[in-house]
Amino acid sequence: MNAKETAIRYFKRLKGTKTCNRVEFTTCLNELKGEAHNGFSEEEVETLIDALISAECLASVRFQGLLECIVPHKLVTHKAVLNLLQWIFTYFHTAPVGSLKSALDWMIGLIEFGLTDEMVVHAFYHHFYLLLENERLSVAACKLIHLLTTPSDVSRWRVKKILKIEQKFGKRNHTTCLLCLFKSYKPECVPEKVPAVNLHTAFKAVGKMNPFFQQAQLRLNAGSSEETCAKMVKWNIDQGLKKTRTKTKVDAVPPLDYVYFGSKLYRAKEKHSILEFKTLKSLSVHQLNLDIPCNSMSLLQNIAGIHVLAFGDRSLQSRLSFNLYYTLYRAFIELDQDFSYRERENVLKQIVELEEYMQQGIPVVSRFLAEYLPRWDGEDFREMIFHLLQWITFSSYLELHDIILDHIRNLFMTSSIEVKCSIIGMLNKFVENLICICLFRKEKEISGLFLEIRDEWSELETLQNIIKFVTDLCVAGLTVEQGSYLLLHEALRFFEMATCLEEENKLPIWTMMPPAVVYNGLFSRSACFLARVCDLLLKYDMAQYPRLRALGLRTKFLKEVNRQQLYIADFMSSLWNQNCFDEKERGYIFKGMPESHVQSFFFYTIPNEALTLKNHFALVPYVFLMQKACSALQDAAFDQDDLMIICSNYFPEIYNLIIHESE
Template sequence: MPSLDESNIFQDTLEYFVNGGKIKKRGNVELSLALKTLEDVSKSKGLTTEDIISLIKVAASGYHGDVISCKLIKCLVPASQFPVRAVELGLSFMCTSKPSNKVQATLLRLLIAVYDYIDEKETVQKLGYLLFYFIENTVLTPYVCHLLYLLTRKEDVRLYRVRKLLELQTKLGPQPYLIGLLSIYKLYFPNLVSIVIPNTRKQFFPTRDRQWYAVIKEVQERNQAADTAHMKSSLELSEKLQAAELSMLHGIPPAKRRKVDPIPVVHSSSSKLTVKLSSRLMAMLEEKPLPFVQIQNIETLLKNPDRVELPSQMGAALRSPLLQCFMSYNADPLMTSRFSYWIQDTLCEKLLYSTQTPACFPEIESILKKLIQFTEFIQEGIPVVDKVLFRYLQIWNGLDFRQEIFRLVSRCRLYPFSVLNENILEPLRKLFVRTSVFIKCQVMLCLSQLLQNYAMVEIPRYNQKYPEAKPGISVFEDDIGMFDPLTSVIELIGYVDRLASVGLALENDHNILLHFTLSFYELVSTLHARYGLPFVYLPSRHMIRALLCDNATGPARLCGVINSYKSNCQMLKDDATNNEIEIPGYQKKETIHSLNILILDLCDSLWRRKAFSHGRNNSYLNFDLEHLATEASDGLSLYLHQAFLPFALLFLKETQPKENIGHPKGIKNVRDMFMEFLQRENIGEIKDFILNTITRYRNSTSDTKNKV
C-alpha cells in the first residue's frame, strides 16, 4: 500500500498539471519533478480511470505545449481498464484546432496501445467515423488506418471512403497501412474495391511503440497478481464464516490469471444485458445481430449463422471452441483476415521482436499450444504462422519451445521445394548435424509428420483448389501460385532420405535413430496405398544398413518396409490411371529395377546363404570376394545373423535336450519352424517377406496346409 505522503505527492502532481496555470518549461525544476513523479507512478501501478480522464483533458488540449503534452500522454498507463470517456475526450480535442499533429499522432498511438484494455469497444466503434476525417493528414494516416482496421464493421464500409483511400494510394503509393485497410473493405464488399490486394502476408501495421506496450503489460500483470492475492485472502476468510458461507461465496468472480493472458476473451457490450426480454420483444429483435458472447452452445450457433456479430478481437478464437467451430464451417474471409493479423502481430512480438527471458516462456508456450490445438482442429496450417515460422527458424537456437515449433512445422502448408528448402529444411539440417541423437530423432519425426500432412491434407486441397476451383476447401486461403505438388513431395522425400543417411553415419547406426528412419520409410512405402499418390519412391542404398544392425528389429522392419514397397509397386502397376501421370525427375522403371535388386539381396542374405557370392555387379552388398572369408556369405543368414543369434539360441533350448544343444547351423533344415518361432516373438515381418518373395517356400507352405 502506498504511504499517505506518496499519495499526497501524487495528488499534488495532478493538481499541478490539471488546475495549474501556464507552466514555464526552461529551467523549471518543479516541472521536472512532477513529470518524474507521474512517470514513476504510471510505470509502477498505473493510473485510475479518474486520473486518466483528468490528465487527457490537459494533454489532448495542447495547453502546455507539444513536449509536455506528449509526455503526459505517454504516462496514461491504465491500472486495469482504459475508460471509454477518455477516448471520447481525446477524439473530441482532435476535432478542434488546439492539439498539433504531433500531439494528435501521440494520442492515436495511445489508443492503439491500450486498445485491448478499452472497457467499451462498441462505443469506440461508433466514433470510428470521426477518425476517417483525419485520413488525409499524412502524419496521422498510418495510425488512423491502424485504428480503423481494428474498428471497422460491415456497416462502416462506404463507397466514398473506398474512393478516398484509392485517391490516397494514387497520391502516396501502395503504402502497407492503406492496403491493410483496403483489404478489410474488400473482404466486406469485394465489388467496391477493384484493386488487387497483394498476397504477401506482410505486416500492414508494424509495432513502433514496443517499450510503451511492455510498460502497459507489466503494469497489468502486476496489478492482476495483486488482485489475485487479495481475492485469495478474502476467500480464505470467507471459508471460516460457516454461517454465511453460501451468501458470501455467491457472486464472487473467478480468480484472475496471475499473468495477463495475451489471448483475448470473447467480448461484447451485449453481454452486460441482464433483463429478460418478453417473447414479443425477442421476435422484434430477431433480425438484429446476435453478439457472439451470447451464444452458449453449438445449437444456437447453427440456428443463427447469418446473425452472428463477431467479437471485437478475433484472437479469442484460440480460447473459444465455439468460435473455432464457427470459423471452420463458415470460412468468412473477414474472420480469417482479422485472426491472421492478430496472430501474426502476436507471434512477431513474442518470438522475433522482444527479448525472450525464462519468465516469459510459460506465456509463449501457452500461446503456441493453443495455436497448435487450433490448427489440429481445423486440420490445416495458417499461412501467416508459416511466414513467422520461416523467420524464427533462421534465428532459433533449437532449444526454446522445441516441441511446439516442431508441431507447427509439421502443419506447414505445401510450398515449392525451393521455398521449403530455404525456410524449413536448411535450418533443420543445421540443427540436425550439430545436436544429439535424440534431437535428430525429433527432427526425423517432425519431417515424417510434415510428409504425412502433405500426403493426407495438402495435396488433396491443392488438387481441388486449382483444377476444379471448389469453394470452401480451406479456412485460410493463401494463393502461392501454380507449381507441381508431387515434385515438391518427391524432392522432400529425397532430402530427408539423404539427411537420414548422414545422421546414421554420424551416430554409428544408433538404434533409436534407425527406428525413426525406418518409420519414415514405412510412411513413404505406403503413400500410394494409403493416400493415392501416383508414385513409389525407393530410398537410397544406405537403406541396407538396417540389415547389418545388431538389433533384430532392424532387419525385421527392413523386410516389412520392402514387403510394403513390393505390394505398392504392384498396385501402382495395376492402376491404369496412374500410368498416364508424368512426374518430372521420377523414373518408375528405375525404381522397380532397384527394388528388385534389393529384394534379391535380402533373399540371398537371409534365405539362400550367399550374401556376397551371388555374382551380381549391381548388388547393394557388392564386395570383393578376395577380401572376404568363404563363410562370410553365411554370416547374414536367418539363423547366423548377429541380430538373430539370441533367438536361435532360445529356439535350440526349446527344441533340443539340454545336454545336446547343437550349433545354430542346424536350424538350416527347420527354417520354417524357426520363422514360426520368430513370429511368436513378434518378429513376423521376415516370414511375410519370405512368403511374398520365395515362390518355392510359398508353394511348399501351401502344400503342407492342404495336406493337413
C-alpha cells in the same frame, strides 16, 4: 447376486430408517468404493441418490462417505440431479451443514467435468443465492453460481445481493471473485473498484471430493461425437488472476471483452454474446448470429472460440491474421519482455490447436516461422514449433526450401539424436498432411477453411522433392549416428507411411528406401527392424511395381526396379542361400569388395554363413531363449528350416519374403 448389487440393495433398504448397523454399513460402503473407479449405471446412481436423501440415519460423515462413492459411468440423469437439488433447497435450514456442503461439492464436480446437463442445474440458479446467506455454505454456493452464470444472468439486483452479503460477513475472496465475473460480463452493473482475485485461490477448497470424476469424463469423451459436443467449455478461465503488468501490457491470448458505444436500444439487430454459450453444440446453432469480441485473439482460449475462428467470415479471419502476426512478432522476434515464457508457449499451443482443427496452415504463421527459424536455438518451444511446421504453407518448393527446409537441415546436422528423430517425425507428419489433405483438396477443388486459401504449388514435382529431402536427411542421420535404432525406427516409419499412402492414393510415385536404411536393417541386432525392411521389400515387389506398371510407368522407374532387385539379391543370399560373398557381384552392399577382405573374415567366422537365419545376431537370442525354456532343445542344433518355422510364427515378414523370392 454379486457384492455390488448386494451393497446397493442394502442402501436402498435404508430409505426412511433412523438407525443402521455400523459394521454392515462400513462393509457395503467399502464395496462401493471398490467399484467407484468403474462408475455406476444411470439406474444405480438414481437408486443410491434416492437412498442417500431418504435415509434419516446418515450423519455428515456417513453422508459424505456414501456420496463420494456415487460416480457415474458416463452421465448422471436429470432425475438424479433434480432429486438432490430438491433435497438441498427443501432441507437447507434443517439438514447438517456438512451434508449440504458435500452435496454442493458433488454438484460442482458434475458440472466441471461435464457429467450432467448444465441447464438442469441452471434452473435452480436463483435459489443458490439463498445459500450465500449461510456463511459455511457460501463458498460452495459461490462456486456453483460462478460456473452457471451467463451474461443474461447478471443484473443490478444480484450485484446488490452480493454486496449486502459482503457487508454482513465481510469481504471474502469467493464473493469478490464472483463480482469480477459479473464485471467482465456487464461492467456497468458492478462497482469500479473491485480488486482482482485469483480464481483458483478463491475456490481452492471446493469441488475436490470426487477423484473418480475425471475417469468418468474420459469414458464420456471416448463416446459419441454428440457427447463430445455437449462437453462444457469455459470462458475467461484466467479471470481474476493477479498479474504484474506494465501500462502497455497486452496478453498473448487476452480475455473475452466487449465494448459498446451508445445504448443497446439503438442496435440494428440483437446478437448473442459468445459468453452466453457453455457448449460447442449450442454455440454452433447460433454461429451466424454471434457478437464477436473486440480482440479476435481472445477466441483462441478454448475449442469453442477456435470453432468460431475456423468457420468465421473473411473479415474475422483477416483481423485474426493481423493481430496474430503482430503478437508473434513482438513476443518472439522483438523478444518483448511483457510476454512471459508461459504466455509465449500458450499462444503457440493455441495456434497449433487452431491449425489442427482446420487441418490447414495459417499464412501469417508460416511467415512468422520463416523469420523465426534463423534466430531459433532449437530448444525453446520445440514441440510447438515442430507442430506448426507440420502445417506450413508455401507457393513453391523453391520457396519452401529457402525459407524453411534449409534451416531444418542445419538444425538436424547440429542436434542430438533425440532432436534428429523429432525432425524426421515432424517431416513424416508434414508429408502425410500434404498427401492426405492438400492433394485431396486440390483434386476435389476444395478451398481451406481459413481465408478460403487454395494451394498453388505443383503437386507431384513438389512432393517428390520434399520426399527426396527427407530421404537425404535419413541417410545423413544414419551415417552420422551409426548404430542408432531410434533414428532407424523413425526412418522406417517414414518409408512405411509413404509406401502406404502412395498405394492408397494411386500416386505415380515410388518412394524407395535408400541403401543406408535397407542395410542398417539387414545388419541390425533387432529382428523387428529386419522384419520391417523385409516387409517393405515384399510390398515393393508385390504391390508397388505391379501398380506402377499398370499405370504405364515401368520405364520411368527402371532405376528403382534395378535397385529393388539388388536389395533382394543381397537379402536372399545372406539370409537363405548362404552365398552372400560368392554371389557378391549380383548384389549391392558387397559388390566390388576385394577378395583379400573376404579371406580375412575366415579368421572370425565362415563369411557366407555369418548372416544366415541360423546365425543372424538378430535371431540368435530367440533360439537361445527357446533352448533355455525347453530342456529337450538345449543340445539341439537349429538349421535353416528350423529358423523358417520360427520366423513363420514370430516374424512372418521375413518368412514371406524368403518364400516369395524362392518361388
